[in-house]
Every structure is written in structure tokens, then in C-alpha cells.
Amino acid sequence: MQIHVITSGESLYGIANTYNTTTQALIDANELDAPNNLVVGQALVIPIIGQFYFVQPGDSLYSIAQQFGISYQELAQINNFPPGNILPVGFRLYIPPVSKSPITTNAYIEPTGGTVSETLENAATKTTPYLTYLAIFSYRVGRDGSLTPPPLNGLSEIAQQNNAAKMLVVTNLEEGEFSQELGHIIVTVQSVQNTLLDNIVNTATTGGYSDVHFDFEFLPPEDREAYNNFLRKAKERLSQAGLLMSTALAPKTSATQTGQWYEAHDYAAHGEIADFVVLMTYEWGYSYGPPMAVSPLDQVREVVEYALTEMPADKILLGQNLYGYDWTLPYEEGGEAAQAVSPQQAITIARENNAEIKFDEGSQAPYFTYTDNEGNQHEVWFEDARSIQAKFNLIKELGLLGISYWKLGLAFPQNWLLLQDQFDIEKMEP
Secondary structure: OEEEEOOOOOOHHHHHHHOOOOHHHHHHHHOOOOOOOOOOOOEEEEOOOOEEEEOOOOOOHHHHHHHHOOOHHHHHHHOOOOOOOOOOOOOEEEEOOOOOEEEEEEEEEOOOOOOOOHHHHHHHHHHHHHOOEEEEEEEEEOOOOOEEOOOOOOHHHHHHHOOOEEEEEEEOEEOOEEOHHHHHHHHHOHHHHHHHHHHHHHHHHHOOEEEEEEEOOOOOHHHHHHHHHHHHHHHHHHHHOOOEEEEEEOOOOOOOOOOOOOOOOOHHHHHHHOOEEEEOOOOOOOOOOOOOOOOOHHHHHHHHHHHOOOOOHHHEEEEEEOOEEEEEOOOOOOOOOOEEEOHHHHHHHHHHOOOOOEEEOOOOEEEEEEEOOOOOEEEEEOOOHHHHHHHHHHHHHHOOOEEEEEOOOOOOHHHHHHHHHHEEEOOOOO
């Protein structure tokens, strides 16, 4: 499996010939809806075993072998190339696949409107083969400790059919917003906690859940230790019931980081108490903010490197968005919200507006600009095969437990192809 970036004048037929595959294989792998109208700068996943490398000036058999983690003798033998010969620039070498590493994967799914839409059911069906956990977002907590489930429809059956464990996500959402007041009640009022934990244990055990996941956001800073103590209490109850416990953490870069989103989240305590955590390493670019990558690699790395000073790598799931945004320019604070787009939608927008896709090396993310029919300027940042590969490389480099996707329902077929190609997905014992 490898990634190819479209240059001007290329055709799908020519690309298929270059990589010894077929146009239909490329269409299917990338779910191309306009295969005869590729976008300059568009990244394609090439669905082959291993990959090809085209010799660049200054390359040697030894340097190329080192780059891909094999011996130069093996590389020469595989390609039937005499080791003592000079490699011609442009010469195609076959690189065999590397061994896969294990990974724990999670994806949130958020049914709304009282039912699970057909789009979400289809997304769950397509992706649960690649998931360790399917996180049902979310169970709402009442101020009396009651627990209200989201619509489930056939999600439990879909997860079971694909041996994906279910994660019960508990939030302090109230009327569609994270409630500081509700969060404060949950983490400070013992009677509410007792009722809530009874309800969680009963719901999780009867509903076939494996993990209970607390996503409490915008808690008052002074509730930091109260939240830690609540998690200790919850962990004890859940362990007695044979359940795992995980938490979601805002993307901090230091223990003293200020801000309403950050201060009540104690990385060291969560790393000690929880079985694993999800770092919410996305939303640098967000709907009401200025145009930029949603999860820029340089910023993500900074968060993870801080987290590793507070907890072991094998407790960390890297948060990853499955979407981008289309901003109308000029950006004005408090102005029009950017529109969320899937990676597939972003490609369509670029194609329909004759926009060339560029790639920002610092954030390791694709973007483009265009002018709509009404003369408005737009800037779009999204995800593609290159940006997700950068995150996979970070997971491997730092030995993280895995990845957690927010959220299912927006098409990104390249992600799942690359994930399956490079990792063995951990599955819970049935």
C-alpha cells in the first residue's frame, strides 16, 4: 500500500500502469466518483502489497534499504538488481511490506434526532471490522444521577457481528451543551454519584458494554481534585463489575495550562486511574475559529509529548478527526461558522471549483482555496491519506496504544485502508 499525489496531466490509467494495478482497483479503493477528472494535489491510496520506490538523485541501494528498514542485500535480491551497480534515477524498486504492529482503535458514533440514521448504521457496518471499540455517544446524566441512553437501533448487533466491543460514553451534556453546573453536581454530590454509578453499572452489564468512558468537559477548575476522586470511586465500582474505565482529555501541553477546557483535567491522575485515555487532539481549526488544520501534526505532537511525561504510552489513544472545514473568507471572529466536510466532500469541492490541493508540511495537512459562484473566497482544510499516515507514523514512533476517531458518518475510505494495511487491530475476547 502506498500514497500517490496527482500531478498535472496524470490519468488514472497511467497511474495504474505505474503501480502494476488496475483503474478499477484505484476507483474502488479511493471510492472515486469522478475517476476521469482527478484534482491536482489529490492523494490516492494505491492498493498493492508493499510499495514501489522511484530512485532519486543521490540515492543508493544502501540508503534506500535503510529508509525502509530492510538490508540492501534483500532489496537487491527482491528487485534482481546487482548490488554493485549504480542505480539509475527514476528506476523503480519494489519494497516488500513491513510487519504489522498491534493497535487499539476506537470510533465515536453520535446518533441524533431520536433514531440512528441509515448513514450512521452503514458507517458502523463498514468500520466496525477495523475497530476495537465502538463508542456510543452519549449517555446523558440527569441532576439526580439518572442515565438517559441515546438511540441505539441496531448498533449493538452491528458491533457484535464484527467483534467490536462497545464503549458506554457518559457526558455532562445538558440541552446540547457541556454544562459546568451539571458537571459540578456529578463530581461533588455523593448521593448523585451513588445513583449514577448504580445506573451505569446496571446499564453497562445488561447492555453488553466492555468499557465506560467519561467525557466531562468544561468542569470548574476548582473541581479538578473532585473529578479525580469521582474517577477513583467509579474505577473501583466498575472494576468490581468487570468493566474497564477510560476518560477523554482536553489537549494540554503542560500541567499548569490555563483555560476553562483544561484546568480540571489532570493528566497524571487520569493516567494513574483509568485503563486508558483518549487525547482529544483535534479542533485547532474549528467551526468558529480562523482557517487552519483541524489536527496539525506539530501541535498534536506537543500534546502527546507532554502526556508521555504524565502517563505511559500504552494508555494513550490519539484522538483523530474524520472531517475538515470549509471557511468563508475573510474570517471574522463571531461571524459565519465554517461548514464541516468529509475528506471525500473536500475533493469534490476542489474539483468543482478547479482548485489545486496544496499540502502544508508543518501541520502535515492538505488545504485549498476557491471562489464560489457568488464571488466569496473560501479556504478548506481537511484530511487525506498523507495526513492520516503522519498520525500513524507518530503512533508507531512513540509506541502509543492506538487511535480514537471523532466521529463516524463522514466518508474517509483511505483511512481504513491504510489502518488495515499497517496494523493488526486488537479485538476483545468474545
